[in-house]
Amino acid sequence: MAIACWALLVLLGAVLALQSELRGVVATAIVVAWLSYAAYVAMWAPALLVDDRGSEIRNPIRTTFVPWDALIHVDTKYSLTLYTPGRSWPVWCAPQASALVARRKAKRIREDRDPRDPRNPLDAGVRIGDLPGTESGDAAALVRDRWERSKRGADADGVPVPVTLHWGRVAALIAGPVLAATVPLLL
Numbered sequence: 001m002a003i004a005c006w007a008l009l010v011l012l013g014a015v016l017a018l019q020s021e022l023r024g025v026v027a028t029a030i031v032v033a034w035l036s037y038a039a040y041v042a043m044w045a046p047a048l049l050v051d052d053r054g055s056e057i058r059n060p061i062r063t064t065f066v067p068w069d070a071l072i073h074v075d076t077k078y079s080l081t082l083y084t085p086g087r088s089w090p091v092w093c094a095p096q097a098s099a100l101v102a103r104r105k106a107k108r109i110r111e112d113r114d115p116r117d118p119r120n121p122l123d124a125g126v127r128i129g130d131l132p133g134t135e136s137g138d139a140a141a142l143v144r145d146r147w148e149r150s151k152r153g154a155d156a157d158g159v160p161v162p163v164t165l166h167w168g169r170v171a172a173l174i175a176g177p178v179l180a181a182t183v184p185l186l187l
Contacts, residue, residue: 002043009035023184030183034176041169046092048080048139050146055082059092063164068150070159074143076129080136082143085157097134 013032017025041060049056054067066082066089073083080094129136 002039005039005043006036009039023187026187027180027184030176030180034173034180037172037176041173048091048093048143050142052146052150055143055146057082057089057091059090061166061170063166064089065162067159067161068147069152069154070156070161071147072156074140074147076127076136076140078129080129080139080143084159084161087161089161091136091139094136094139096129096136097131 009032013028016028020028045058046060047056047058049058054065054069054071057064057066066084070084071082072085075081075083075088076096078090078096080091082089082091130140131137132141
């Protein structure tokens with residue numbers, strides 16, 4: 001999706017730049033660069049890294065490390081969300097599947113088990129976000145599996161959950177429109 005956005009932005013930027021004077025070309029270049037960076041931040045950079053120590057949630061503006069000892073609940077209601085005492089940490093890259101995708105995955109699961117079984121996994125109480133083969137379902141299964149295998153011994157209330165804010169990204173996302181509006185005026 002990010003690559004398609006970048007290709008479209010380059011094409012639209014080239015078309016707009018060819019139809020403009022110098023100020024328009026500069027403004028178009030700034031806007032295309034800014035939108036390309038926004039596409040990177042929103043669609044390419046988010047990730048969920050799971051290891052023996054815990055889960056690292058890389059969302060667009062912050063990165064959070066949730067140690068296994070701090071984790072108290074894993075939910076997939078709207079997206080994969082990790083809960084610690086007093087906080088919830090949504091995972092940007094693991095949204096809940098749409099209704100159409102959920103129906104397709106549920107049908108495939110039913111056919112893989114027993115094609116003659118008329119019961120749908122969704123009718124049996126499986127949440128849409130927990131269906132295998134979906135972003136949130138696969139990520140939740142991985143997190144739950146590693147969490148169960150970890151040695152949880154500490155009190156979750158006393159375990160720190162480090163959060164790193166990406167101030168450079170915030171500044172770049174704010175600066176793009178400001179530069180696009182002001183730089184052409186200086187020319």
